Amino acid sequence: MSKTLFDKVWDTHVVRKIEGGPDVLFIDRHLIHEVTSPVAFLGLKSRGIKVLYPKRTFATADHNTPTINQHLPVQDPLSANQLKALESNSNEYGISYWGLGHQKNGIVHVVGPEYGITQPGATIVCGDSHTSTHGAFGAIAFGIGTSEVEMVLATQCIMQEKPKKMRININGQLGKGVTPKDVALFIISQLSTSGATGYFVEYAGKVFENMTMEGRMTVCNLSIEMGARGGMIAPDETTINYVKGREFSPKGEAWDKALAYYQSLKSDSDAIFDIEYSYDGASIEPMITYGTNPGMGMGISHSIPNANDVEGGAASYAKSLNYMGFNEGESMMGKPVDYVFIGSCTNGRIEDFRAFTSIVKGKKKADHVTAWLVPGSHIVEAQIKEEGLLDILNEAGFTLRQPGCSACLAMNDDKIPAGKYAVSTSNRNFEGRQGPGSRTMLASPLVAAAAAITGVVTDPRTLI
Amino acid sequence: MAYDKFNILKSTAVPLAIENVDTDQIIPARFLKATERVGFGDNLFRDWRYNPDNIPKSDFVLNNPLYSGKILVGGKNFGSGSSREHAAWAVYDYGFRCVVSSFFADIFKNNCLNIGVLPVQVSAEFAEKIFRAIEADPKTEIEVNLPEQRICILSTGQKETFDISSYKKDNMVNGFDDIDYLQNIKTEIEAFASQLPL
Numbered sequence: 001m002s003k004t005l006f007d008k009v010w011d012t013h014v015v016r017k018i019e020g021g022p023d024v025l026f027i028d029r030h031l032i033h034e035v036t037s038p039v040a041f042l043g044l045k046s047r048g049i050k051v052l053y054p055k056r057t058f059a060t061a062d063h064n065t066p067t068i069n070q071h072l073p074v075q076d077p078l079s080a081n082q083l084k085a086l087e088s089n090s091n092e093y094g095i096s097y098w099g100l101g102h103q104k105n106g107i108v109h110v111v112g113p114e115y116g117i118t119q120p121g122a123t124i125v126c127g128d129s130h131t132s133t134h135g136a137f138g139a140i141a142f143g144i145g146t147s148e149v150e151m152v153l154a155t156q157c158i159m160q161e162k163p164k165k166m167r168i169n170i171n172g173q174l175g176k177g178v179t180p181k182d183v184a185l186f187i188i189s190q191l192s193t194s195g196a197t198g199y200f201v202e203y204a205g206k207v208f209e210n211m212t213m214e215g216r217m218t219v220c221n222l223s224i225e226m227g228a229r230g231g232m233i234a235p236d237e238t239t240i241n242y243v244k245g246r247e248f249s250p251k252g253e254a255w256d257k258a259l260a261y262y263q264s265l266k267s268d269s270d271a272i273f274d275i276e277y278s279y280d281g282a283s284i285e286p287m288i289t290y291g292t293n294p295g296m297g298m299g300i301s302h303s304i305p306n307a308n309d310v311e312g313g314a315a316s317y318a319k320s321l322n323y324m325g326f327n328e329g330e331s332m333m334g335k336p337v338d339y340v341f342i343g344s345c346t347n348g349r350i351e352d353f354r355a356f357t358s359i360v361k362g363k364k365k366a367d368h369v370t371a372w373l374v375p376g377s378h379i380v381e382a383q384i385k386e387e388g389l390l391d392i393l394n395e396a397g398f399t400l401r402q403p404g405c406s407a408c409l410a411m412n413d414d415k416i417p418a419g420k421y422a423v424s425t426s427n428r429n430f431e432g433r434q435g436p437g438s439r440t441m442l443a444s445p446l447v448a449a450a451a452a453i454t455g456v457v458t459d460p461r462t463l464i
Numbered sequence: 465m466a467y468d469k470f471n472i473l474k475s476t477a478v479p480l481a482i483e484n485v486d487t488d489q490i491i492p493a494r495f496l497k498a499t500e501r502v503g504f505g506d507n508l509f510r511d512w513r514y515n516p517d518n519i520p521k522s523d524f525v526l527n528n529p530l531y532s533g534k535i536l537v538g539g540k541n542f543g544s545g546s547s548r549e550h551a552a553w554a555v556y557d558y559g560f561r562c563v564v565s566s567f568f569a570d571i572f573k574n575n576c577l578n579i580g581v582l583p584v585q586v587s588a589e590f591a592e593k594i595f596r597a598i599e600a601d602p603k604t605e606i607e608v609n610l611p612e613q614r615i616c617i618l619s620t621g622q623k624e625t626f627d628i629s630s631y632k633k634d635n636m637v638n639g640f641d642d643i644d645y646l647q648n649i650k651t652e653i654e655a656f657a658s659q660l661p662l
């Protein structure tokens with residue numbers, strides 16, 4: 001029977017099927033961090049069980065960590081306590097631990113691919129919903145809860161019902177100033193935040209084939225924002241060139257065997273999806289969100305829709321616009337911006353900093369804008385310096401912080417103050433996501449750069 | 465962690481007719497710093513429930529003495545966003561044992577099932593009926609019968625059946641969890657692992 005890419009990877013990992021229930025799915029790689037793992041380890045302790053395959057789990061500290069002065073002790077006692085718990089649990093159970101200050105430390109979904117932990121055709125989970133990022137390699141990757149973290153530690157398996165399959169095809173050429181982030185925000189605006197719930201998505205078509213791995217990661221990262229468990233892109237030359245030779249990638253004979261497996265990973269031409277959508281890449285504009293979920297996005301030159309034209313309850317829509325301080329029918333262009341955040345597992349990779357720098361080069365940051373530039377890892381940080389981007393950024397009035405999740409979820413000190421507006425390259429514009437009362441507009445690194453220079457929402461195409 | 469058994473729950477319910485309630489609202493990130501699973505109920509819906517000076521907001525339903533009970537009835541697409549199980553813990557710790565909605569986000573639903581909170585997905589029409597019944601009488605009782613997979617508004621007699629996999633249902637009725645199951649098939653897992661491509 002013909003199979004989709006998703007079927008092939010899923011079926012390879014089913015240990016057993018339970019009648020009237022979920023599949024027992026084997027997990028190749030497990031990533032953990034300080035926030036969603038401590039209670040899982042407590043569970044193991046209370047049951048008196050060990051980690052079954054400690055070499056398949058990797059720990060990094062990112063959610064809670066400060067992004068300045070990382071050499072100093074962490075000030076917040078609760079954060080410090082979580083970091084300590086991750087370190088001692090990792091040590092006790094024999095798990096690789098990349099803590100604060102470690103050369104390999106960084107955002108879990110940025111360092112996983114960088115070190116070759118992420119592999120095509122693997123099953124990858126982490127207690128963070130943006131685990132979908134790793135789907136860029138043709139892996140089945142999704143976020144899990146803490147009970148499931150405990151299951152994976154104990155047995156390297158979780159119980160999952162097989163999701164339905166969706167394919168999103170985008171062909172055609174992307175326009176000037178349109179980035180992978182815009183493609184993703186566009187899709188979410190079309191499908192809504194729940195449009196892909198119950199599905200696993202495959203992205204197909206020229207637009208994705210032409211993307212770099214960084215771009216594909218941005219797209220797959222945002223799959224969860226339309227409700228999908230994850231999204232994936234079939235591995236090709238681009239993928240294999242990226243994976244080859246990385247620290248944890250297979251070597252020698254193991255590489256040859258793995259390569260044969262990678263090359264088998266694509267949907268059969270007659271494979272059937274439960275649902276398919278197709279869009280024209282040329283119709284996508286730079287995007288920005290105006291509301292309090294990632295589905296409330298639009299082309300930057302459009303106006304905020306009227307309640308009658310959007311699906312769902314008028315009361316929820318009004319509540320959302322009221323929180324943002326926006327009105328129906330208004331243009332976003334020229335809206336004041338107080339903060340600009342570039343970073344997170346969505347847009348904290350080298351390409352994102354290259355894009356940002358390309359706009360701010362030779363210009364100056366607007367005086368009233370506070371800009372937080374947070375690389376996703378030490379590798380990204382080093383690249384920014386080596387490529388000379390840092391000098392250009394400094395010249396334009398920007399400084400670089402140290403790697404971590406930072407203002408993506410504002411668990412550390414990087415919080416947008418109440419009532420302030422942020423153009424953010426992260427993934428969620430929920431109420432208070434970037435700090436209590438914060439107002440977030442999600443956008444690409446180019447839109448963020450244009451806002452940082454002009455101090456208002458600006459179409460980056462006017463600056464290219 | 466094994467949890468309380470779930471059989472038939474009869475309770476009044478708390479209505480929260482807002483769509484797309486995300487887990488950042490259910491429990492904001494700044495309350496995720498614990499290393500133990502205690503006290504999350506105090507911060508359930510923290511920023512909707514309290515002003516920044518910690519004074520309760522009188523217009524939020526959890527602060528309205530008219531409404532109480534072990535069942536939370538939410539709007540469409542309940543629990544979207546972050547995978548934090550803390551959201552389900554907060555719901556449980558506050559005292560809810562069942563969440564009803566016309567549509568749940570996947571991870572939240574799984575997390576609930578894994579800790580013994582029953583997510584009951586009903587039709588949009590039935591959700592409306594529940595909201596209306598509670599509006600008419602905040603003391604309306606709702607009966608959730610897990611063995612028979614049926615939810616009933618006792619004041620009006622309106623009922624609907626709901627789906628749950630037979631495996632998960634057994635787990636909830638008996639208070640078993642997935643780790644108990646997986647631990648029992650460990651040899652099978654190890655044999656399986658040895659033949660994988662990666």
Ligand code: SF4
Nearest residue numbers: 130344345405408409
């Ligand atoms: S950057 Fe944001 S979304 Fe990504 S892992 Fe960190 S908290 Fe999660």
